[in-house]
Amino acid sequence: MSQASPVSRPLQRLAEVSALPAYRGRRAELLTDFYQLTMMYGYFRAGQQDQRVVFDVFYRTNPCGNGYVIAAGLEQVVWYLSNLRFSDEDIAYLRGLQQFSEDFLDELRRFRFTGSLMAVPEGTVVFPNEPLLRFEGRVFELQLIESAVLSFVNHQSLIATKARRIVEAARTNPVAPDGPVIEMGLRRAQNVDASVFGARAAVIGGCVGTSNVLAGQSFNIPVMGTQAHSWIQNFASELDAFRAYAETFPDNVVLLVDTYDVLRSGVPNAITVAKELAEKGVRLSAIRIDSGDLAYLSKRARRMLDAAGLADVGIVASSDLDEFTIRDLVLQGAQITSWGVGTKLVTSYDCPALGGVYKLAAREVNGVMEPCIKISENASKVTNPGKKKVLRFIVDGYASADLIALDDEAFDPSQPLELFDPVHTYKRKTIEDFTIEPLLQPVFQDGELVYELPPLENIRSRVEAQLKLFSSEILRPVNPHEYHVDLSQRLWDLKQRLLHAQRPAGAPR
Template identity: 75%
Template sequence: MQTLSQLPVYRDRHLTLLTDLYQLTMMYGQFCAGRHEERVVFDLFYRQNPCGNGYVIAAGLEQAAWYLSHLHFTDEDLAYLRSLQMFSEAFLDHLKDFRFSGDLYAVPEGTVVFPNEPIIRVEGPVLEVQLIESAILSFVNHQSLIATKARRIVEAAETNFRRPGSPVIEMGLRRAQNIDASVFGARAAFIGGCVATSNVMAAESYNLPVVGTQAHSWIQSFSSELESFRGYADAFPDDTVLLVDTYDVLRSGVPNAIIVGKELAAKGHQLKGIRIDSGDLAYLSKRARQMLDAAGLTETAIVASSDLDEYTIRDLVTQGAEIDTWGVGTHLITSSECPALGCVYKLVAEEVDGRLEPRIKVSENPSKVTNPGKKKLLRLYVEDHAVADLITLWDEVYDPNEELELFDPIHTYKRKVISNYKIEELLIPVFIAGKLVYDLPDIATIQKRVEEQLKYFSSEVLRHLKPHEYHVDLSQQLWDLKQTLLRQWQKS
């Protein structure tokens, strides 16, 4: 893979001030109190699956790695902070040599994760670990959300038994909230299972397949639809996909596409496809398929677009739509149904007299009570089937040859004993003492990990509507620690 600094999307980027002001004010407060070098541990996790889904696909780690590798304050940064007249010269002078020197553990991109699981664990001096909160959350929140939405759309397309493996193309550049959302969103969509993008910068940056046809303006700019089709076929004889809904799909678009398809065949080429971008896609695709087949163009594919999402695609498949490829834009790149994932970044341990002490956040809302302490995340398998995830304290050790009792951390009477299980430790080292120690995989490898991961989970967990809740349990030691801290808080 190219080094991160060489990728087009990273060129000339400086993101150190991509932070909320309160990160800087807290850093300054720690500095003034002489506590800025004390070590802390923060967990990044989310509380609720998006879009009614049963899981999330973790993404965004590559961008977090790039950000941490390049984190420093420039003279311009310091001049701006000085202009705010909020910070002392001693603090600004300290920031001149700022670099990330901590440890970061994370689940690999493409990992299937669940609510309340630590996706990223950061440990280091509080000054550093505090600063990075907002940026890291931004990278992981956005791409994990889009990768998950893309997976839902891809799975809806895969229900088409008439067209096994009907691919999905990401086409949302013009509808994304901004440039970065379009490029990183295209990356995340590919992780989620899309086969290509229309976004050229994303394709160049991440070596993605890039596809495109023509807009309605191309057809309108010619004296006739047929002339426009011939002009495009002359330019791209081996990659001709014709947009057939500018005027009338069945009376004009498809008949003219058939004429051009036969002309291409006479020259030794093939009409690759037609695209329908409006109207009743089920009816139009079925009639278009009949017309193409009758003309001998049985290998010409039908591509559909027009505000598609997983629900529309599933309905079209149910109605017998003859669609081979799906172009999805707005609802994918914006995750319009659920536009935010809601990852949070919480303190779980703090250095006291040279040792890490667990910390807990207590709330009147039980879902916001955090799991304290430095932790690790284990996935437990029985006969190659994922049966539960277990959040444990970082130094706990388990022997798969011994029975293990799992219990629901809320309804503790719900218990299950497993034996002969396998353990996968999901949090892996990415940075140690500020040095990148993880070999970042290419995007095809990440996409493949998603496919492999999903095979281990039951269809009940993976279904889109009211999925079965996958078990995420706490170890007995972690559960006991949490209850002890809650009792201490109640007595205080």
């Protein structure tokens, strides 16, 4: 009697992820722009649905004036591709649009992702124009997935990057350089998914916890929170409210002190409760200030707490914080030991979108994969053609440059390599004694998942390790040094040939 084959570890891990509350029971097959379906139908009617193509996902500009992006969202992409099926309900809806033939709807009913995917692991530091994901497969499949894939990757990469900027600002605080940042944006996120997956991305970027319980349950993130102003208001006095909360949660007493008056009421009442707790062998963990001049109030509160013998009591700040406000508070000597950040983190308030795109890079012609290029009057929108990879060159322990190269190119670390700026080609440098880190890793091969999805804490640790590869000039939040992302000579030559070949005869320069 034959034994059943053991489930591969990637599939076992996928099953674990798919069972998480954030994913369980969800459907995303119609999470697409309508023109994806009309193009699919056009390919189907033309008999081209099985044509093999290559698509790249990349972005053109770093968000928030940052010098880099933290790649995130791959887990959602893997879940989506693995579970992509059209239900009877979906087919009935599409039939009701009266746009598609029955044989096309039958083809959708049989839809499965059978393509290949190479991707940078979540938590990787990436730069403009680098392929973050590279798809290869039937155009019928790859056309459908564009919109959903971009939604997943753009959103989480943006929030992870914003979170990192905020965490780095908090780390400049000499009062508490390890002071934690907590994500608290559920009520201000654009929708439920944005709040749950935004919290996940915030932890990738360095936050230590979230107020979002569903995100905590789904991704094993520590959940944090104490009381709101309404709790304080609902008691006969602020002191009664503090005492009731301390009695309910004696192991984590954090008191919100700005409901009425921080310095005349909130802090004095917190000190009273702290002394009562001390008699029971319990300590006040922290006070929280959620309004007013946080620098002034935190300094005054610190003096009052210290004078009462409560130097170990922390001060938590919230109230529309972002990296700029936190840096200003640090410069003003604010005595804040931890930070609760909501609206401006989970919405990436000042830069609310990452402009990631999904572009055709190659297509099969007469059985041969031919490179494709998109040309635009806007030079930044001209694409890099062909099936490509991204290599990171490490010199003396630091990332020296990234190189976008054709997939079949090889480079010898024992030989010097000249790199050049793909726009200003006279800017050149030669590197020696380097090691090469390929950024794109296999995720799907011919529809089979070959990549084991890592737990969130591993992705978070990858961010820390990745950032150590880069100089502080590249990582600084304002006017960062531009990191070199170059094209290989072969890819640059190919691009120039295609540019000239596509230029109409007699066209003006």
